[in-house]
Amino acid sequence: MAVIVVGGHSRSVGKTSVVAGLIAAMPERNWTAVKVTQYGHGICSNHGGPCACAVDDQAHSFAITEERDRSGESDTSRFLVAGARRSLWVRTRQGFLAEAMPDLRRELTTAENAILESNSILKFIRPDLYLTVLDLSTPDFKRSAKEFLDRADAVILHSPPQWSREIAPRWADISLAPVQGTPVFHIRPPEYVSAQIVGFVRQKLDALSPVAQASP
Numbered sequence: 073m074a075v076i077v078v079g080g081h082s083r084s085v086g087k088t089s090v091v092a093g094l095i096a097a098m099p100e101r102n103w104t105a106v107k108v109t110q111y112g113h114g115i116c117s118n119h120g121g122p123c124a125c126a127v128d129d130q131a132h133s134f135a136i137t138e139e140r141d142r143s144g145e146s147d148t149s150r151f152l153v154a155g156a157r158r159s160l161w162v163r164t165r166q167g168f169l170a171e172a173m174p175d176l177r178r179e180l181t182t183a184e185n186a187i188l189e190s191n192s193i194l195k196f197i198r199p200d201l202y203l204t205v206l207d208l209s210t211p212d213f214k215r216s217a218k219e220f221l222d223r224a225d226a227v228i229l230h231s232p233p234q235w236s237r238e239i240a241p242r243w244a245d246i247s248l249a250p251v252q253g254t255p256v257f258h259i260r261p262p263e264y265v266s267a268q269i270v271g272f273v274r275q276k277l278d279a280l281s282p283v284a285q286a287s288p
Contacts, residue, residue: 073183074101074277079191080205081217086264087205088147090228091189093265094273095154101277104158104183105151106176108190110166134164134172136179147189157184170196185277191216194223201225201276203269204251213246222250226272231260 076094080087088107095103139148139159151159160179164172173196180186191214194202202223207230257269 073180074185074201074280075180075197075199076185076187076201076203076273076277077191077193077197077199078187078189078203078205079194079217079220080207081214082207082210082212085205085207085210085230086228086259086261087189088150089261089264090203090205090269091187092150092154094187094270095151095156097265097270098274098277099155102157102184103151103155104160104180104186105148105156106160106162106180106186106188106190107147107151108162108164108169108188108193110164110169110192133168134162134175136172136175137161137163156187169193191220194220200280201273203228203273206230208243211243213243218246221248224251224254225276226255226257226269227251228257228259228264228269231258 078087078091078094091105091107095101095105137160139146139152139161141149142152144150144153148159148161160176162169162172162176169192188199191204194216202220203226204217204221204224205228209230255272257266257272259266259269
């Protein structure tokens with residue numbers, strides 16, 4: 073099983089769109105897609121506003137539910153519409169993701185390949201590929217994205233297609249040194265996944281197969 077993690081430095085930078093785009097581009101991988109949402113005090117880490125992400129059973133700190141709806145109205149539904157074999161929503165209280173990991177790992181034992189939308193999940197798994205989505209026009213930079221920036225295998229960067237001196241001061245306390253020399257793929261929404269990104273991911277995944285590893 074190959075595992076891809078897609079993260080990003082802030083809310084609404086296109087992480088879900090990247091996941092859905094990769095699923096659609098490689099349906100033969102029979103993806104199990106996972107979205108991780110953390111909440112606390114009624115506030116969602118995904119969009120920063122009031123939410124209904126809290127689990128109904130207050131005796132537990134997490135819930136894992138499988139998406140069945142194919143309307144495309146929710147992020148996990150979008151994964152199914154894109155072609156995922158399964159789509160799971162992991163909801164945890166802030167700081168309690170560790171408690172969900174045993175159940176999530178059991179869910180993933182049946183996956184042919186997995187793609188997860190999260191930064192914090194990197195505390196518990198080492199994926200085969202980690203992509204981070206950055207948007208220079210968005211000043212917020214999550215602590216989790218900063219923590220794992222040096223583990224990114226590639227950066228998916230919103231236009232403008234360069235590190236801009238005019239924009240960089242918005243991230244005055246963020247060093248981009250960890251991703252200097254890392255492959256950078258430029259996107260211009262509403263297109264979040266280019267042929268170049270798909271080619272990069274496909275090449276990395278193909279290299280993991282026993283046949284590819286045994287080749288001269």
